[in-house]
Amino acid sequence: MPEYSISQLNNFEECALQYRLIYVDRIKRYEEGVEAFLGQRFHEAMEWLYRERAFRVVPLEELLAYYEKVWAERWHAEVKINKEGRTADDYKLMGRRFIEDYYKRHYPFEEGRVLGLERYIRFPLAEGSRYNCKGIIDRLMLAPDGAFEIHDYKTGSGLPDQAGLDEDRQLGFYQIGVQTLWPEAKEVRLIWHLVAFDLEMRSRRTPDALEGLRCEIAGLIDKIEAEREFAPHESALCNWCPYWDLCPVKKHLVKVEGLPRD
Template identity: 30%
Template sequence: MSGTIPLWDEIRKKYISFWKEKWHDRIAIVYSNNLPVYYFKLGESCLARFYRQYSPFKEPAIATEHEIIFPVQGNSKYKIKSIIDRIDHDQNGHWEIHDYKTSKRCFTQSRADSDDQLAIYNLALLHTEENVQSVALVWHFLQHGQEVRSKRTKKELLYLEKRIKDKVDLIRERIKHRCEFLP
């Protein structure tokens, strides 16, 4: 399937093949009243909706499932590992970080604007890539066919790095003193 845009039937066959190969009885089902066939059909429906909505896929994707390890505030004592679903780059300094969600609810704009996950991925790009003029954060809510976009300012990203560093320091301090972790 690489190099060309596959037809929906090819994607569906690949999905069925992956499902048969990877499904096993030890997979935890959160909502026990849903049978595995429910999740199979949900996955198929999400893929079909995404395919219809975004085909022919002309976005400048440069990576999928991309792992980045970076130091918080440039300090190697504070490293974060990120695995980013998809990164697009137009070669002119404009980047997009995409994340795919299968959750029942979509983010509101306010929730997206305050969520840390993709903001951390934004930090990862800033620490590891050159020519980063802008970064758009894009959530795809697959059950709903909805896309929510956000951006972070430099000030917001600096504050996020400080919060991460402070949280790591707190955890290390508790470990050092063998304190209980609060839920």
């Protein structure tokens, strides 16, 4: 039985062809945007910080050294920088600033008990449902008042508004998973760390909102499973897409070496 992640569902809505190439044809590409690379390194630094927190508080300088080490170890030739005039060091320094700001805001990291870091979850969309879901929660916490908290780090440069987060599908989807797997999670808070702005935003979901989300996701999975055409859809996403050579709307551009993607 197939299992669906929220990024997979979002990907289908953004471009059905890219979805097919990744999830149906399973064509691997190692190219990635520097923004995604930075995001991964930030997540790794946070995971290490909170794993170590069970034993000690990692000093900021040690955390930054860890971040720089994994940055150097994981850097590869397929990391693409699309913004003209920007270098890898610009992005590395940006990530350092994110870590410094986060560290100063949350030190000494005693805001509850860690229940899971990069926690992989698998769950049915509803009891007895044929729709199987999966996801990875950046950090799952038990707050001092007994609420479960789903923490998500965002390193992007777009600032979401509160109304957008109140309808955000990703953390609502994770809430369904958490309350399925841990029925004692009666109260769940959704928390975004928007580290480019040194800002934390929160939201909650009512039972009705979660039911609406279940219906929306079930409808989307039905649509994916009935899809036959998988048409390309041009958008800003194309600038970070590694499948230009397989895409009818972009492949004619591949032959022009060094073509800017903006």
